[in-house]
Every structure is written in C-alpha cells, then in structure tokens.
Amino acid sequence: MAREGGRDAPNPFIDHLGLEIVEATQGVCRARLPVGGHLFNRYRVAHGGALFTMVDGTMSEALLSLLGAGDDCRTIENKINYVRPVGGGAVTCEARVLHCGRTTAVVEATIMQHDKVVAVAQGSYAVQRDG
Amino acid sequence: MAREGGRDAPNPFIDHLGLEIVEATQGVCRARLPVGGHLFNRYRVAHGGALFTMVDGTMSEALLSLLGAGDDCRTIENKINYVRPVGGGAVTCEARVLHCGRTTAVVEATIMQHDKVVAVAQGSYAVQRDG
Numbered sequence: 669m670a671r672e673g674g675r676d677a678p679n680p681f682i683d684h685l686g687l688e689i690v691e692a693t694q695g696v697c698r699a700r701l702p703v704g705g706h707l708f709n710r711y712r713v714a715h716g717g718a719l720f721t722m723v724d725g726t727m728s729e730a731l732l733s734l735l736g737a738g739d740d741c742r743t744i745e746n747k748i749n750y751v752r753p754v755g756g757g758a759v760t761c762e763a764r765v766l767h768c769g770r771t772t773a774v775v776e777a778t779i780m781q782h783d784k785v786v787a788v789a790q791g792s793y794a795v796q797r798d799g
Numbered sequence: 800m801a802r803e804g805g806r807d808a809p810n811p812f813i814d815h816l817g818l819e820i821v822e823a824t825q826g827v828c829r830a831r832l833p834v835g836g837h838l839f840n841r842y843r844v845a846h847g848g849a850l851f852t853m854v855d856g857t858m859s860e861a862l863l864s865l866l867g868a869g870d871d872c873r874t875i876e877n878k879i880n881y882v883r884p885v886g887g888g889a890v891t892c893e894a895r896v897l898h899c900g901r902t903t904a905v906v907e908a909t910i911m912q913h914d915k916v917v918a919v920a921q922g923s924y925a926v927q928r929d930g
Contacts, residue, residue: 673840673841673842673843673844674841674842675841676841677841677842677843678841679839679840679841679846680836680837680838680839681837681838681839681840681846681848681849682840682841682846682848684815684837685848705811706811706812706815707811707812708810708811708812709804709810709812709813710804710805710806710807710808710809710810710813711804711805711808711873712804712808713804715810715812715813715852715855716852716855716874716877717812717813717816717848717849717851717852717853717855717856718812718848718852720848720851720852720855720877721846721847721848721849721851721852722848724846724847724848724851725848742842742881742884743847743881744880744881745878745879745880745881746847746851746878746879747876747877747878747879748876748877748878749875749876750873750874750875750876753873
C-alpha cells in the first residue's frame with residue numbers, strides 16, 4: 669500500500685547512499701558518508717552524483733532544522749564544484765543556511781576528507797510553510 | 800582483485816540508478832531512466848540527486864562521443880534547476896556539448912517527461928587527452 673510521503677517517510681535513494689546525519693541544529697547540519705564501492709564511478713572514485721546527493725541531503729537537513737514541524741522544503745537549484753576525487757574511506761559534509769526567508773532559502777555546503785576540501789556547493793530551496 | 804578504472808569499466812552508482820544510454824554521437828547523448836521507487840526521496844518523487852546523476856552521466860557520454868578512444872573527462876562543476884517533480888514512469892535526457900576545447904568543455908542537458916521539462920543543467924568538464 670502506498671505510504672504518504674513527508675519529513676519522516678522512508679528515503680530510498682538516501683538509504684542506498686548510506687548518508688549518516690550526525691547533527692542538524694540551528695541551520696547547520698553535519699553529515700558523514702562512508703564511500704563504498706557502490707558509490708563508485710568507472711574510475712573507481714565516488715561518482716559526482718553520489719557527492720551531489722550527499723550535499724543536497726545535508727543542505728535539506730540544515731534547512732529543516734530552522735523550520736517548523738509542519739513546514740517543508742524542495743530544491744530549486746544547486747551548483748556543485750568538484751575539487752578532489754574520493755577513492756574510499758569516509759567524507760564529511762557541513763551545510764549551513766545562509767538565508768531563510770518566508771518562501772525561499774539559500775544554503776551552502778562543503779564536503780571534506782582528511783582536512784581537504786572535496787567539493788563545495790550552493791543551492792536555493794523553496795520553503796513551504798504550514799499555514 | 801582491483802580492476803583498473805576507465806571508460807569501459809563498471810560504473811556501480813550509474814548501474815544502481817538504471818540509466819540507459821540510448822544514443823551518443825557527435826556531441827549529443829540521449830538517455831532514458833525508469834524512475835522506480837529505489838530513486839525516490841521521502842516525498843515519493845525522484846530524488847534530486849538521482850536526476851542530477853542522470854544529467855551528469857548523460858553529459859559525460861555526450862562529451863566522450865567527441866573524444867578519442869584514449870581520452871577521458873571529469874566533471875569540474877555542474878548546476879541543475881528542478882522544474883517539476885517526477886513521481887514514476889520514465890524520463891528522458893538529452894545532453895549536448897556546447898564547447899569542446901583542448902582541456903575543458905561545456906555541456907548542457909535537459910530532462911523531460913511527457914513533453915514537459917523536468918530539469919535543466921549546465922556543466923563544465925576537464926578533458927584529458929591521450930598524448
């Protein structure tokens with residue numbers, strides 16, 4: 669039977685990724701991603717789409733931490749720069765809300781591995797207020 | 800035993816996605832993606848990361864169609880705008896190389912469903928020439 673979606677519903681694509689939300693509070697979210705072979709591209713490094721998905725998921729949690737229980741958000745656009753390849757191990761992501769308005773928000777994120785930047789991103793989100 | 804990566808090596812993250820390359824020739828690639836539940840986010844529509852991965856994979860194939868057999872490419876940056884949610888069915892993507900220089904390239908892509916735009920993207924790629 670179809671299950672209604674929402675903030676607490678299952679998230680199959682994020683589950684396949686293996687994203688671990690470490691902390692999300694006051695507009696900042698820290699997450700961790702073990703980079704297993706299931707995330708690799710044909711060069712045996714993390715696929716850009718996997719790192720993008722980490723960024724988008726971490727940004728959403730940062731934004732949701734500022735919203736009310738009935739509020740929600742959707743990605744409008746997102747831009748990522750890749751700086752270094754990731755051949756395994758784990759990466760961390762910190763996302764930070766730069767602006768949260770009534771209907772839109774701007775969020776930035778950085779992925780790091782071993783104190784080096786792996787990717788940086790900035791995105792716009794639609795904010796849906798509950799009433 | 801570790802397998803050396805390369806253009807023809809396995810691509811586990813793309814395989815999980817289920818991306819089907821329909822055609823890639825002369826700088827244009829057309830691809831198809833059946834949007835199953837494994838690609839959903841918590842709102843039961845395709846995760847933005849899944850659509851981004853489709854875009855990036857299709858762009859790469861468009862670019863590779865212009866390169867020599869020993870050449871290769873890597874994503875430098877990519878920006879995607881989401882226009883409509885995708886709750887199932889299949890989507891198509893057409894990627895087109897706008898510029899292919901000696902060391903960098905610019906590629907654009909559009910994802911469609913039922914003749915409506917789902918997402919648009921533009922990315923920069925590093926071109927690695929074989930000699």
